[in-house]
Amino acid sequence: MSAVNVPVVESALLQIADKRQIKTGRERLAEMSPQCGFGELGTCCRTCYMGPCRIDPFGDGPKTGVCGITPDAMVARNLLRETVGGAASHVGHARHVLLTLRDALDKKVPYEIKGESKVLALAKVFDVPTEGRDVVAICRDLVDIALEDFGRQDELPNNWLSKRAPKIEQQLWKDLGLMYSNPHNEIETAMHASSMGNDADPMSLMMRVLKMSLIDGWTGLALAVDLQDILFGIPEIGETEAAVGVLEANSVNVATHGHNPVLSEKILYWAERMNEEAIAAGAERINVVGVCCTGNELSMRHGVKLAAHNSQSELILVTGAVDAMVVDIQCIWPQLAQVAKCFDTAFITTDPMVRIPDARHIPFEPQHADESAREIVGAAIEAFRRRRGKPVDIPQLKSKAIVGLSLEAIVGILSKVDPVDPLGPVIDNVANGNIFGFAGIVGCSSIRFRDGAMTEEMVKHLLAQNVLVVTTGCTAHILGQAGFLTGEATNLYCGEGLKAVLSALGEAAGLDGPLPPVWHMGACVDNSRVVDLLVGVAARLGVKVGQLPAVGSAPELVQEKAISIGGSFLAMGVSCHIAPAPRILGSPMVTQLLTSDLSDVTGAVVRVEVQAERAAQWMVEHIAKKRDALGL
Ligand code: BF8
The missing domain is CATH 1.20.1270.30 (Substrate Binding Domain Of Dnak; Chain:A; Domain 2)
Structure with a gap:
């Protein structure tokens, strides 16, 4: 690993994978490179069987597909x-x-x-x-x-x-x-x-x-x-921990991965009730940890510890300490079943839409939720029995993390400062510049950007310029692991204005220090909470959401879902940074529309920038323009 600035958690896990000769996504990515240029530009059409048609917009070849499509x-x-x-x-x-x-x-x-x-x-x-x-x-x-x-x-x-x-x-x-x-x-x-x-x-x-x-x-x-x-239940502010160090060598580790809390809530419920069985099997306890978005759901409502974001989902398995990884829908790498096979790990799929060769499938339907969840936790205990006594390799890396900042939780904290007009203090501090603006840093973790710590670097730049950050999805895991969800990060990274506001709010919330500078608002679906926050602030100011000094970013785009979420922000008038480029650059018209002309339609634009500091700088400049337009 020669790349600079590889986050310490990835670095530790990749070394273990290397030692155990387990291939990871990074090697598969390297083998896949160079990736298809037509695909990257979006000018590959597989819609009919006269094709596939490919257009090189910069070359002398054909300028339309066989049917004449541009x-x-x-x-x-x-x-x-x-x-x-x-x-x-x-x-x-x-x-x-x-x-x-x-x-x-x-x-x-x-x-x-x-x-x-x-x-x-x-x-x-x-x-x-x-x-x-x-x-x-x-x-x-x-x-x-x-x-x-x-x-x-x-x-x-x-x-x-x-x-x-x-x-x-x-x-x-x-x-x-x-x-x-x-x-x-x-x-x-x-x-x-x-x-x-x-x-x-x-x-x-x-x-x-x-x-x-x-x-x-x-x-x-x-x-x-x-x-x-x-x-x-509505999430409330609470404390947890993030990163692979939340696995426990002598406990039955159950990693819940996916998106729908209908499954993971039941796993947690039964894990709490089957502790005695785990102890009888020689374990200290059952340790439910969260991966990806369903991990965020459980941490927001129950303080469950956050083990891994998406691009670490295969890496935490190489510790040998995950007894069961139970998954439902979305963002589940088929490779997980193959890595699990190298250990005693039970890799369990539950949804008929997500069948993966070499996985154990335990159907989970709400009608039989208790029976299925018991069977799944039981399978984890069995896997622990097989693992017991064997060495595991858990890097002792983790950070404290404050989570659970639903809109209701935020308003609850603000109400302690001003019970009559909870958003008032926020508005005042935006007006006086202590809060320069808001950035929603959301979405996935990409192995294309983990080396270089794209997300973490961007957030450092934003905080130094007094931009308050809210986060969801795998980005929340990244920032949690890097310590941004703590009061210490406020002292470490924020400009003086933001530091003062967060210190006052931390005191009001009864915390032992400032509120974190990055607010964990949940899973990717919880981007609706981010929207609700912006809608609330805009309504209080009597302006449109698109007029706020606010900007979005998906700095490590992986999934199609991040595209549709980004589109919903654009429709609200909130401009977004994204990296890597969505597959639009083969179209001058679509590129022009999204990066410029859309501002005449919804008021928002897209900015592609793969370098962290430049991305953050664009976001700050965008916020400055919005402040100017509001006369701030
Ligand atoms: O919905 S952030 S990799 S886990 S798509 Fe997937 Fe992206 Fe992670 Fe959650 Ni969201």
């Missing part, structure tokens, strides 16, 4: 299909939670309402009467409103968009024809329009991209998070 339309069409992949994932996640909640109300599945206050808050949003009604009846109405969205054929606006999203932005979306009705119909329409011989107008296709992104944001992220808060 590179602009090719790129826009490919981008639309990526966005559909992301939106389908989030909408599918949300629908699963919705059906679980529906069945929980009928006592058909072993889950119950833990977030009563969320039910009441949403009742207000959706005009559901509450007077004299019990919470189950109110919740049933909310479920019906959500179910209506999935069944409607009347083209009326989607409830979770039209009632939940801010009115001021909705007017823009109406004018642009972006309001949608049934998300499933829209996914069908997008796949249809992007199949061979349909929409070939790049601008029309790009508007479909924006519409699909809105679906992702409101009927994916917001719906999933709202209902998860009802089922599992």
